[in-house]
Amino acid sequence: MGESTLCSQSEQETILLGEQLAAQFQPGDIITLDGDLGAGKTEFVKGVCRYFEVTDLVTSPTFSIINQYDGTMAGGNPVKIYHVDLYRIDSPAELAEVGFEEMVYTSNAIKLIEWPDRAGNKMPERHWKISIEQDEADDNVRLITLHEPVSHEHA
Numbered sequence: 659m660g661e662s663t664l665c666s667q668s669e670q671e672t673i674l675l676g677e678q679l680a681a682q683f684q685p686g687d688i689i690t691l692d693g694d695l696g697a698g699k700t701e702f703v704k705g706v707c708r709y710f711e712v713t714d715l716v717t718s719p720t721f722s723i724i725n726q727y728d729g730t731m732a733g734g735n736p737v738k739i740y741h742v743d744l745y746r747i748d749s750p751a752e753l754a755e756v757g758f759e760e761m762v763y764t765s766n767a768i769k770l771i772e773w774p775d776r777a778g779n780k781m782p783e784r785h786w787k788i789s790i791e792q793d794e795a796d797d798n799v800r801l802i803t804l805h806e807p808v809s810h811e812h813a
């Protein structure tokens with residue numbers, strides 16, 4: 659319950675899965691993306707942005723840390739999409755400098771966060787959690803697991 663795993667065989671399929679799963683995301687939601695370098699987190703976000711009809715080119719926020727896009731909900735209302743990559747964040751001071759806390763509590767925005775562990779205890783507890791795992795035998799295969807938000811997580 660609350661968890662599903664899908665298999666992607668290509669970059670295009672990961673984008674399509676992002677586009678399909680995005681239908682469940684609501685303004686205010688946080689979606690964390692776990693997975694190694696090159697797992698496909700950014701490709702998945704491209705699919706989420708496609709669902710929300712983002713017209714700008716979606717690129718990795720490797721150096722910008724936070725990229726912002728204008729999206730549109732299925733009903734036509736506007737929604738902001740924040741795409742965050744915390745890989746280069748090394749301290750709470752750096753996290754504060756990029757405006758992480760303001761961003762993460764924005765209610766009219768969908769927030770997709772790569773390398774969420776870098777946020778430590780600044781990451782709100784309630785969020786969707788996506789893990790992308792690379793297949794050891796096949797370079798193009800990924801296992802993508804989606805966990806629904808839960809209010810209380812136990813260690």
Ligand SMILES: Nc1ncnc2c1ncn2[C@@H]1O[C@H](COP(=O)(O)OP(=O)(O)OP(=O)(O)O)[C@@H](O)[C@H]1O
Binds near residue numbers: 693695699718743797
């Ligand atoms: N099934 C697949 N799904 C997603 N990407 C794939 C797949 N097969 C191969 N790839 C390739 O893997 C790479 C994924 O890159 P991407 O930038 O999305 O990774 P990332 O998880 O965001 O890494 P980083 O932590 O460096 O930001 C791309 O070069 C893509 O073409």
Ligand SMILES: [Mg+2]
Binds near residue numbers: 699700743
């Ligand atoms: Mg990335």
